[in-house]
Amino acid sequence: MKKILVTGGAGFIGYFLIKELLKNKDNKIFVLDNMYRGRLDEEFKKIISNKNVSFQQVDLTDSNIFTSLDKDFEYIYHLAAVIGVKNVVENPDKVLRDNAITTLNLIEFAKNLKSLKKILFSSTSEIYAGTLKHFGIDIPTNEKVKLTLDDVNSPRTTYMLSKMYGESIMFNYGKKHNIPFTIVRYHNVYGPRMGYLHVIPEMLLKISKHKIVEVASPEHTRSMCFIDDAVEMTIRACENKITNKEILNIGNQDQEISIINLTKTIARVLKKNIDIKTLPDVEGSPSRRCPDISKIISMTGYSPKVNINDGIKKTFDWYKDKLHNRYE
Numbered sequence: 001m002k003k004i005l006v007t008g009g010a011g012f013i014g015y016f017l018i019k020e021l022l023k024n025k026d027n028k029i030f031v032l033d034n035m036y037r038g039r040l041d042e043e044f045k046k047i048i049s050n051k052n053v054s055f056q057q058v059d060l061t062d063s064n065i066f067t068s069l070d071k072d073f074e075y076i077y078h079l080a081a082v083i084g085v086k087n088v089v090e091n092p093d094k095v096l097r098d099n100a101i102t103t104l105n106l107i108e109f110a111k112n113l114k115s116l117k118k119i120l121f122s123s124t125s126e127i128y129a130g131t132l133k134h135f136g137i138d139i140p141t142n143e144k145v146k147l148t149l150d151d152v153n154s155p156r157t158t159y160m161l162s163k164m165y166g167e168s169i170m171f172n173y174g175k176k177h178n179i180p181f182t183i184v185r186y187h188n189v190y191g192p193r194m195g196y197l198h199v200i201p202e203m204l205l206k207i208s209k210h211k212i213v214e215v216a217s218p219e220h221t222r223s224m225c226f227i228d229d230a231v232e233m234t235i236r237a238c239e240n241k242i243t244n245k246e247i248l249n250i251g252n253q254d255q256e257i258s259i260i261n262l263t264k265t266i267a268r269v270l271k272k273n274i275d276i277k278t279l280p281d282v283e284g285s286p287s288r289r290c291p292d293i294s295k296i297i298s299m300t301g302y303s304p305k306v307n308i309n310d311g312i313k314k315t316f317d318w319y320k321d322k323l324h325n326r327y328e
């Protein structure tokens with residue numbers, strides 16, 4: 001049995017990661033989530049009813065919860081974090097507090113695990129935003145870019161700061177206590193069960209309900225990575241020995257699309273005839289974001305497979321019965 005700990009496992013990426021890990025009958029998965037954003041829906045209930053899954057609703061900011069955990073984990077996927085623009089703007093104090101304390105508590109726990117082969121820390125493309133805004137960077141962007149902190153006075157800076165801090169924890173605890181780790185920086189992962197606060201479900205909702213669809217920042221582009229590809233890259237990044245102490249972008253650089261073309265693609269998949277009303281660019285939103293993923297491809301041998309049309313179709317198939325029953 002391979003024992004694996006997944007924090008934030010009831011969330012978007014966590015749920016699909018666990019589902020994939022369960023395909024290997026030798027994996028025994030321990031899931032921790034405080035359900036701040038995770039959902040105890042039918043799909044998650046089904047996952048945690050699997051005999052190879054053990055779920056605890058706990059808050060990782062409480063260091064006491066670690067004392068009762070097993071000590072023989074081989075892999076830890078640390079996905080738990082307070083995320084999302086709305087959260088970041090309304091609760092920047094919580095972003096700073098929870099994202100720092102959960103990661104500190106987890107690494108203190110990991111320090112004493114003799115069997116640990118790897119801890120994977122989930123970072124973000126947002127981490128490049130300060131450099132992009134103030135100095136400009138090459139796009140597609142690789143992991144070597146020096147990071148710049150944007151305005152410390154702004155709530156929006158808290159998320160990128162918390163992830164930079166998390167990355168620093170990995171490098172410095174990792175070095176001092178000999179903890180193997182890999183940092184992944186996710187770029188615009190999408191798919192079923194991702195809530196309604198991301199651009200794709202927001203568009204699905206708008207297009208399914210309205211004939212005239214408003215599109216802000218129409219020419220801005222994003223590279224969209226379907227969840228199945230992100231999960232495959234995540235597992236390979238974690239389990240591969242050569243990725244120890246490395247930072248890897250996770251995303252799909254071949255599926256860069258403008259917001260207006262994304263809207264048209266979604267309308268096509270939904271077979272809806274819409275009129276688009278373009279709005280001005282959203283302030284502070286980068287005009288282009290695209291990861292250079294050559295490093296993860298060369299280290300793990302995996303490159304993303306799902307194109308935007310198929311990904312949108314699969315996403316819509318999941319959302320179509322639920323659009324009336326939205327949750328965040």
Ligand SMILES: NC(=O)c1ccc[n+]([C@@H]2O[C@H](COP(=O)([O-])OP(=O)(O)OC[C@H]3O[C@@H](n4cnc5c(N)ncnc54)[C@H](O)[C@@H]3O)[C@@H](O)[C@H]2O)c1
Pocket residue numbers: 007008009010011012013014032033034035036037038039058059060061078079080081082083098102122123124125185186187188189190
């Ligand atoms: N989805 C993306 O495109 C994307 C992009 C960049 C980075 N990431 C990173 O990947 C990770 C997973 O993202 P996601 O999209 O699945 O987010 P998510 O919000 O769906 O999942 C995060 C989970 O962590 C849980 N959580 C939060 N605080 C906790 C705490 N104190 N104790 C226990 N559980 C807690 C939440 O309840 C939630 O279920 C996050 O760390 C995020 O920063 C994701």
